[in-house]
Amino acid sequence: MSQPAPFEIFLAAPPGHEAALAEEAREAGFGPATVLPGGVSFMGTWPDVRRANLELRGAGRVLARIGSFRAFHLAQLDKRARKFDWAAHLRADVPLRVEVTCRKSKIYHAGAATQRITGALTEAFGVEVRDDAELRLMARIEDDLVTFSVDTSGEPLHRRGYKEAVSKAPMRETLAALFLRQCGYDGSEPVLDPMCGSGTFPIEAAEIATGVRPGRARRFAFEDLAGFDAQAWAAMQGGAAPREMPLRFYGFDRDAGAVRMATDNAARAGVGEITQFACQPISALTRPEGPPGLVMINPPYGARIGNRKLLFGLYASLGEVLRREMKGWRVGLVTSDAGLAKSTGLPFLPAGPPVAHGGLKVTLWRTDPL
Template identity: 65%
Template sequence: MSNEPDFEIFLVATPGLEAPLALEVAALGWHPVTQPGGVTIRGGWPDVWRANLMLRGATRVLARIGAFRALHLAQLDKRARKFPWADVLRPDLPVRVETTCRASRIYHAGAATQRIERAIAEELGAPLAPDAAIVVKARIEDDLVTISLDTTGESLHKRGHKEAVAKAPMRETMAAMFLREMGFDGSQPVLDPMCGSGTFVIEAAEIAAGLAPGRSRGFAFEQLASFDPRAWAALRQGAVPHIPPLQFFGSDRDAGAIRMSRANAERAGVADFTRFDCRPLAELQRPEGVPGIVIVNPPYGTRIGNKGPLYGLHATMGELFRSRLAGWRVGLVTSEAALARATGLPLLPGPVVAHGGLKVRLWQGEPL
């Protein structure tokens, strides 16, 4: 692989979580440049594969494979035909093109998409399909056409081993970045007393075990001309997990949620070092051993309608944490500052994070 190409790779982040993603990227040995909406690194195809396999905070990996100037549609057509599509796309697999235009003389995204699709179909011979798994993304900004490939496919929060999902679930990518923002490195115990389908607990257990988040799924890059199956197999086998102690705990008053959590932990391969118990918040129990992190994503009231009872819930939560979890650090995810304050705990808000149409924050404080 001495002639391995070097290009820009854009790691898409959940808006508001670019900073912890940059820290994760740097910890894996890359040199991140933080931008609105994500993090940029440079590398080749092995970096693309590794980013998809290993990153917990990215939602998508885009390979920016080339760029050219185009001042009008005829020029776009001509230069798109000269683009080296055969280096990355296979002629036997369908492709679709998505185009955005901004501050450019080419302003009609539909017409631009048509020209690029026609160039790929006629020069490479690849079929076009609106539901194709291979997506070429063209961004036309200031008359510069940047061509990227979506190398991921389904969003990276879909780890491939979580089938059972509770209402209003926390995405795995967000859970991992909130844990990182709380300083979690795999060595501390984690407790979620309103665990739903177990996302925080399972994510923490996987981090502690050194399990690659993308180990159970496939990726769009496996259908590209640049894909090397043997190198990919070697990369996947290179991550050697280990067994951490039993220190990842979840509980919920909903028996169905606990069944989901246990099933998800089993599929993820972390059942031996996670524990899920069916109990209401009022019966919160302090895990044995050293203090750790208690992190919770309680109801915000947006889906429930009446927020009145939630103030009482948060006040109770704060009192229980204070009285039973001395030495533990608290992380609370909510869209409502008033609910965070209702806990009576000295919690400070983190950046605003987009979550399913809502704007949430992670509130956290010093050890209790």
């Protein structure tokens, strides 16, 4: 029996984080991985699609490129879309929505192209197309090449399935994982967040350390595609048992409600026994027992939370406490404001590229061990 032909798989990443995601993909055995604007591309098959959704922490979505053809006008697009082998990938009984983008092509009207593709799907294939469908088919028409992709993830991959409670301006889990990676975190050291909010950084670090997979507790859109093998998927989900972990992961916040949220989120994620959350201000921070590790912090920026002028004192106090209490620990600090970062007085390394987060551009500032 012949092996299925590989096709292009695209991993979406926040702009500025493509290289970090490519590194993760290569370490996970995917590739060769090519860095592209907005993500990472590699050739693979449907088992790779499923495993990427299940295992990769930094990917926002996994798209499968299911086919392409040339089209120079709408009539040609209509004809070739009707001949496309939709049944090889889609199920006629699963509704979908269609999204089209046009760039540098003779077909330049995305609305008209959407009508032709929708007509081909409904009339030639018999599937229902509606705007609120969970399954998403994307058509990119660029330089007169029509490329079809299926969003195999469904809900964005940062929705791990455990975070029911969130604080103000929460950090997405995928972005947190990439920031941890860029700080050199590999799961072999403790992580402490003195302004933890709903606990994203300590929980993500604990999951990395124990080896649990981020997609273990959720559903994916590929389960509604043609040829989905439920038995093979169940076997892939089984995998290896979580590693026992002697380390602990810490989160502190002066908001008691945030601490309760973080504690509950950690319990739902299955890492409650190795995480510790407490209500306390920055000034009360002391170094925990055990080996040094990574302080990872996403403080208020002033643009969305807090008054910027008042935050300079907070950042200065943060830097003073970290220098005094956390000797031997590295620091990773995420902020949209370089002035605030520098007001900590911490010996930061050259800053990384700005990345989008909640409508802002934020930057990761890192130190060597203090």
